[in-house]
Amino acid sequence: MKNKVAIVTGGASGIGYAIVERLLSQGVKVAIGDLNENRLKEIQAANPDNVLTMVTNVIKEDDQEALVRKTVETFGALDYAFNVAGAQKPAPIVDMTEQDWDFTVDLCLKGVFLSVKHQARYMKDNGGGAIVNVASLNAHVPMYSGSAYSSAKAGVEMLTKNAALELSQYNIRVNAILPGLVLTPLTASLTDVKEINDAYMERIPMKRGGQPEEIAAPAIFLVSEDASYVNGASLIVDGAWAISGYPDMSRFM
Numbered sequence: 001m002k003n004k005v006a007i008v009t010g011g012a013s014g015i016g017y018a019i020v021e022r023l024l025s026q027g028v029k030v031a032i033g034d035l036n037e038n039r040l041k042e043i044q045a046a047n048p049d050n051v052l053t054m055v056t057n058v059i060k061e062d063d064q065e066a067l068v069r070k071t072v073e074t075f076g077a078l079d080y081a082f083n084v085a086g087a088q089k090p091a092p093i094v095d096m097t098e099q100d101w102d103f104t105v106d107l108c109l110k111g112v113f114l115s116v117k118h119q120a121r122y123m124k125d126n127g128g129g130a131i132v133n134v135a136s137l138n139a140h141v142p143m144y145s146g147s148a149y150s151s152a153k154a155g156v157e158m159l160t161k162n163a164a165l166e167l168s169q170y171n172i173r174v175n176a177i178l179p180g181l182v183l184t185p186l187t188a189s190l191t192d193v194k195e196i197n198d199a200y201m202e203r204i205p206m207k208r209g210g211q212p213e214e215i216a217a218p219a220i221f222l223v224s225e226d227a228s229y230v231n232g233a234s235l236i237v238d239g240a241w242a243i244s245g246y247p248d249m250s251r252f253m
Ligand SMILES: NC(=O)c1ccc[n+]([C@@H]2O[C@H](COP(=O)([O-])OP(=O)(O)OC[C@H]3O[C@@H](n4cnc5c(N)ncnc54)[C@H](O)[C@@H]3O)[C@@H](O)[C@H]2O)c1
Pocket: 009, 010, 011, 012, 013, 014, 015, 016, 033, 034, 035, 036, 056, 057, 058, 059, 084, 085, 086, 087, 107, 134, 135, 136, 137, 178, 179, 180, 181, 182, 183, 184, 185, 186, 187
């Protein structure tokens, strides 16, 4: 991977930042598009030569287009993209405002669409590439108050398959990664509450949340040559959570 070039949206924190760190350790040059200007400045200062940071709002098409353009101007290529930016405004369906629905669906689904569109436009004319979209286990499993988020993440999974269908002819592979519970700033307000954390652990056979690095490693595998025939796939990385729908009967045995 040495001297390859990657874009990571949402790369200033959590899973995205873990991907950035791992790419840098493998000699990849990385462009980070994120809203968190202060964090971007810190990351840029620590990596003056092999990182490009750009304040980017993934739901704005101009920002996405500019991120790809600046990446190519700076590093001369774009080989990999990791579309990670995401968040939600949760509420039960009956209480969810239209604005909160739009916030979540725009960020999680339209943001990934705009990313793939502009990344693939460059890659298709320049020999191909590999893209990983971060969906969620919630693409398959609904979450109370998470109708917008789960619907958007299911959309990301199908968008990924559709992109693989359309872009394979240009030597572009597009895959999705579906994390379970990962210990990042996004989930800290939940996992810091003992009762909520206990409820998660009831369901997660590995009895712990994942570390961001445990998502970064399989995400990077998906863009690597080792995954050269993996395309349009969904890789669940969740400590076996997805298979644990059945009640935990072990306490009665
Ligand atoms: N943490 C989990 O348990 C978990 C589980 C499944 C899926 N995910 C998904 O993984 C991705 C990363 O989550 P995380 O836990 O690392 O969260 P995080 O909050 O640590 O990082 C998210 C990053 O996205 C950036 N961002 C938010 N809105 C943006 C926008 N409009 N434009 C550009 N950047 C924006 C934030 O500034 C932040 O740096 C998200 O898509 C999330 O839905 C997380």
